[in-house]
Amino acid sequence: MPEITVGQRRWAVAAGANLLDALNAQGLNVPYSCRAGSCHACLVHCLRGEPRDNQPAALDAGKHAEGWRLACQCQVVEDLSVAVFDPATDGLPARVEACDWLSPEVLRLRLQPSKPLRYQAGQHLVLWTESGVARPYSLASLPQEDRFLEFHIDCRHPGAFVDVAKDFRLGDHVRLGELRAGALRYDPDWQDCPLWLLAAGTGLAPLYGILREALRQRHAGEIRLVHLARDARQHYLASELSTLAANHPSVRIERVLPEDFSQALAGLRPSSRRVHALVCGSPASVEAYSKRLFLGGVPRNQVLADVFTGREGGGYQS
Missing domain, CATH: 3.10.20.30 (Beta-grasp domain)
Structure with missing residues (x-):
């Protein structure tokens, strides 16, 4: 053996x-x-x-x-x-700066690391509780604009990390594991291309950061963000997204419920093969979005997807 x-x-x-x-x-x-x-x-x-x-x-x-x-x-x-990673010696200490509810099921966690962390929109981190529970979550923050690290935690179901996170208080400590890049990112070469951001649930978290990164880099093409949520109360960040759309005429926000999802998919008809699409959410939603994009003629290499498994807080996350 x-x-x-x-x-x-x-x-x-x-x-x-x-x-x-x-x-x-x-x-x-x-x-x-x-x-x-x-x-x-x-x-x-x-x-x-x-x-x-x-x-x-x-x-x-x-x-x-x-x-x-x-x-x-x-x-x-x-x-x-x-x-193996030892959070006690290898992890970067961080303090809970804010912990509040974006919706009845989505907890927003903001952390202040003990030293600046260099990252890009769309990346994710493994978060370790002081009791040794670890889960990876996508970053919703933007390094050039936010002084904190922001994560959106789906708390629909109990879990080892979720149960701890719901009891976080200001000043509590966590440790940050290795920073990792998933599939999602913003590429300046896409500047003049239509950019579609297709999310389900807390798959909105990394796409929110990428949307702001695209605007920061003065993206010239249209930006279309579609958010599928279980019910109207779960369309979180509604005010923030509406403000971005009001200030940037090229940004279009669409909020979709399950009963309207088939119709929303049918409406994903790209007018150009230059569309670049970023997709994030549950396996079923990512598959549905990706299939529709393929049928609509979007080249496979122009569709980037991260799948949130739904285990522990909405993602691999996410």
Whole structure:
């Protein structure tokens, strides 16, 4: 049986065991969400030995060559020495600056890191509670405009992180894990192209940051933001989005409910193949948006999507 070594700990596992499960069975608290190689929350560093990687292309070639692996996608087939993230020593301390409800189900969390954090709109961070619970969440803030880090947490269902987050108070502390880039971003080369931002639920969080980044960079093409919500009360950030649309004639905001979703999808008819679309939300909503864009003639390489699994607060998140 192969053995895994983490620091001073060493134990045997069955050949072919999932690396993420093997680590967490020993209480190492490696965070995860999607288990599909998308969120990158379960990143670990293989110092010696080589696991069987079922999705090597999920990481960039340089990071993969350095020994970094997504634990959820790896099987233990030989002895491994692995380094995992230790929030006590590797995490960046941050203080809760604000915690309020954007809707009956969406909690807005604003954090002040102990030192400035360089990031871009659309990226995400793993947040660690003081009790050792970790989950990845997308950033809704914009570094050039906000002095805090903002996250939108879907609290519809109970969960280890959600239950702690709902009781956060001003001055409480969390630790920030590694900053990671998902699929979503704003590219200045899109400046003159139509930009469609298609969200469901708290998939709005990273797209809100990207919308503001596009406006900051004086995006010249039309910007269309569509937000699908479970009911009218869940169309959060309504005032902020309406203000942006009022101040920027090129911005169009559409709020959609489930009973109108089919009609809204039918209305996604691009007048140009130059449309760039960013999609974020649940697997079903992302699939529906993406299928409609494909049928509408938007090239696949012009559709960027991040999927929120719905486990723990709306995302891999998200």
